[in-house]
Amino acid sequence: MTTAAPTERALARRQQVLDAASDAFRRRGFHAASMAEIAKLAGMSPGHIYNLFENKDEIIAAIVERDCEDVVQRIGELQQEVDVLQAMLRETDKAIDEHSQVADAALELEVLAEASRNPRLAAVMHASQALVHAKALGLIRQTLGPAAAELPDGEIEGRALLLAALFNGLTALSVRLPDQHKRIPVMAPVMRRLLQVLLAP
Amino acid sequence: MTTAAPTERALARRQQVLDAASDAFRRRGFHAASMAEIAKLAGMSPGHIYNLFENKDEIIAAIVERDCEDVVQRIGELQQEVDVLQAMLRETDKAIDEHSQVADAALELEVLAEASRNPRLAAVMHASQALVHAKALGLIRQTLGPAAAELPDGEIEGRALLLAALFNGLTALSVRLPDQHKRIPVMAPVMRRLLQVLLAP
Amino acid sequence: MTTAAPTERALARRQQVLDAASDAFRRRGFHAASMAEIAKLAGMSPGHIYNLFENKDEIIAAIVERDCEDVVQRIGELQQEVDVLQAMLRETDKAIDEHSQVADAALELEVLAEASRNPRLAAVMHASQALVHAKALGLIRQTLGPAAAELPDGEIEGRALLLAALFNGLTALSVRLPDQHKRIPVMAPVMRRLLQVLLAP
Amino acid sequence: MTTAAPTERALARRQQVLDAASDAFRRRGFHAASMAEIAKLAGMSPGHIYNLFENKDEIIAAIVERDCEDVVQRIGELQQEVDVLQAMLRETDKAIDEHSQVADAALELEVLAEASRNPRLAAVMHASQALVHAKALGLIRQTLGPAAAELPDGEIEGRALLLAALFNGLTALSVRLPDQHKRIPVMAPVMRRLLQVLLAP
């Protein structure tokens, strides 16, 4: 039996744990971060974490869900723009920069690595990512406007996937090469051209 | 004392360990694969591995180096083509497929995650990746032909980086969404257009 | 402060706990049954159990006492029979069967094991068992009738002890060998002869 | 994979662990005895125990097997006697005494309790006990001599079972009542009569 109907307090406590765990995983990795460490960061006893989460796996699963919700919301905000493509081209530098933070990369890659092996986490990841993907499809359709209807089947999906790949790749690259943020000026112009291929009619 | 002047036999033994470890890491993950397991796969005792490698971390560092050499060689082979761009467009499906193997993704992401916080591994990774990057620059220059000289400074580097990001992103995506190989047909046409942006004059 | 002057309500609540604990212990064992589980079965909070019982040990002590009272009562009922020996011979099969329930055996053996090293529980056990023993002496005397007076000192006590041993042994045996109930037909005739030795003049 | 082919040294180390564990279980119970404690008693590190035994359960299983082998051997020795029944009647006091040691009872009951809940252990117990039972059948047949052939089917089995129950019951009783050894004089004569019922033609 899992937490049947989490009280408001329990919900807040869960957030504390998720914040603490995000921090710990980011700094030390999923396996190296101990529950004791997370508990200390969260300001509670190790034992109590198990009143809030089934086990360590469930914590990372919850982090994945929370992070995906963030991404969905970010895309939603982007959709508020009158001209999405223009907005993206304008903010390309910032977008690259945000995807080049090694500290964030650490957690993201850790989660992906774990998900590639842990079925429970993979399930959560797939479900969450499906939402992100759907939202991305919507974004691209909106950007294309009426032209979207004329495109062959799958074209939009292909664009959405490669758009996602591009930004995910930046995260990986930020670990592969040092000081990626210094390379933003050389990447940005090329990136803009790629974005146009992916988002313009 | 460090491993001083490795004999030829020692070198061969090291390869055995690297093969075994690659296999074990790929199947079970870096942390889950035990030295005992690697030793068994490598056909030697756990203790003896420590005569060949300082510790577990050094094994993965060596794997990273070896894998990067592979990538460099692959690029070299590609450069043998008379028309590199045509070759890549022709083999796009295969290339996407190769970067969509979840099993390989597992190890790659794990290594990246590990490198994002292990300075020793980060150093190896950066050195190796620098070689890959240099080789990629050469590939793009060759593809561009004489047109390369006319491009603004950094343009080629930007292309090389985003090319790398694109393929790295596919790896990440293969974990984020299930059955990525089923999506190759929708991704390939879009990918070809992106490759043209990155490789055509 | 100990539980001073238990109210009537408290007494009823204690019974709820004892019922719940008996159930939980029987199904999962003394150590495996958690206070949380018992609390849930008893329909109260874990914390409240500690208003009714000093600790987990006291619960099992109370169960032992209650169970011994049951045995005493059972013997009492047997004494109502006009011919006790005949009644026992008639119901031998049923008696063996009742002492061959592995589920009951589990709790009984667990309690004995626990009592063999927990002095507090040993004390309760000895006190309760003394009552059972006394009652058993009475039963045997009644069965023997006037002949009882002629028997040497200790003869009756010896019979009572071995009678108890015999049934206790069935409980142990039901764990040692599987499907003891299938063996009732072969045990019953022999058992009847033993009972006659123990209960006939 | 389990210990494939235990070396002689490993076998000796296993015995050390079994001795230590027997001691620890006897004194503190199966659940309360920690692996650390056993390791210390056995003179090795906790980790190394896991090179010799799969887990804690396997230790108790091995103890059960070893103890049953002892019982089988004891019965075998008894069979060397020219007149088994006479030998048993002669040594009744000693036999009762041996089955009345609370210290031994502790381990035995603990094991039984555990087996009643743990299927793995139950399997080992049933297998071992089957050997004991078979040996007991042989003993009784030998004692009966030619008369054995004339007895109805199952008669001998019934005797063997109740013989086992009787001694097992003494063990249980030694916990239920204090100072059982003081009661040997009153039990012995009655016990002799029971033994005659069980073993004489």
Place this chain on the structure above:
DNA sequence: GATGAATGAGCCTTCATTCAT
């Protein structure tokens, strides 16, 4: 070079018990 027995620190998790409310 090579073995594998041995170590021991450290991990996740459980649970009896307490206490503020």
Place this chain on the structure above:
DNA sequence: AATGAATGAAGGCTCATTCAT
């Protein structure tokens, strides 16, 4: 009387690493 959130000690087990042989 009653709750249930919270504690924290302890336990079984794993595994990188060492070292006597």
